[in-house]
């Protein structure tokens with residue numbers, strides 16, 4: 001059953017940044033009811049970056065929520081990162097961590113997981129410090145807008161990364177296709193788009209609310225990207241847990257996709 005669409009205004013009024021982090025990012029494996037989906041995405045992303053092809057000046061993380069796990073990986077490969085989200089409390093939560101304020105989420109277990117995968121090139125402290133120095137801005141974005149950063153016009157990015165955002169922000173397949181087109185305008189020709197997403201999911205839970213997710217399958221995602229002029233270079237998926245035991249969400253698979261913008 002598709003849940004009623006969770007509008008941006010509902011996110012702005014009700015989303016609890018700290019609770020989201022405690023619920024889904026307290027361990028490097030993610031929420032226990034969802035299987036080890038977080039360690040899958042972290043290790044798949046580490047491998048993708050380690051290939052050496054995804055590097056450059058600017059990476060934009062679209063719909064970061066209050067999270068830093070993807071920036072903790074990407075900071076090794078980009079000179080500048082822009083974090084972004086629709087919701088103010090999410091942006092503030094990121095800024096809290098950047099300023100080392102008390103009560104900021106502890107990402108050290110994720111940093112350790114990443115450093116271990118990379119063969120301990122850097123210590124946890126070095127990696128977190130590097131990430132803090134590479135993140136230059138935390139901006140409001142809305143993927144439903146033609147320029148998601150309106151009225152700011154950003155320089156074209158070498159890489160866009162978006163994790164679990166499009167299926168939350170888009171109410172139907174047409175909106176997903178349009179949002180892909182909107183974010184694609186932020187990317188240089190030849191640049192890399194990385195999407196982490198859920199397949200066949202209709203909701204996830206946070207506190208007393210269920211947030212809607214757009215039900216999409218692999219064929220839809222691939223064809224939406226092709227229509228937008230992307231060439232898919234990597235698509236890795238991992239099955240979710242048995243739905244009967246997952247009280248937090250109902251995804252069937254989680255995927256990490258890497259694509260290149262042509263033209």
Ligand SMILES: C[S@@+](CC[C@H](N)C(=O)[O-])C[C@H]1O[C@@H](n2cnc3c(N)ncnc32)[C@H](O)[C@@H]1O
Pocket residue numbers: 008011015062063064065066067085086087090141142143144162163164165168169
């Ligand atoms: C499931 S969370 C994902 C957060 C984070 N990227 C992660 O991987 O855990 C969905 C995020 O999408 C954001 N969002 C919802 N509507 C949006 C919109 N129209 N534009 C940009 N972000 C939006 C929410 O504020 C929320 O942070």
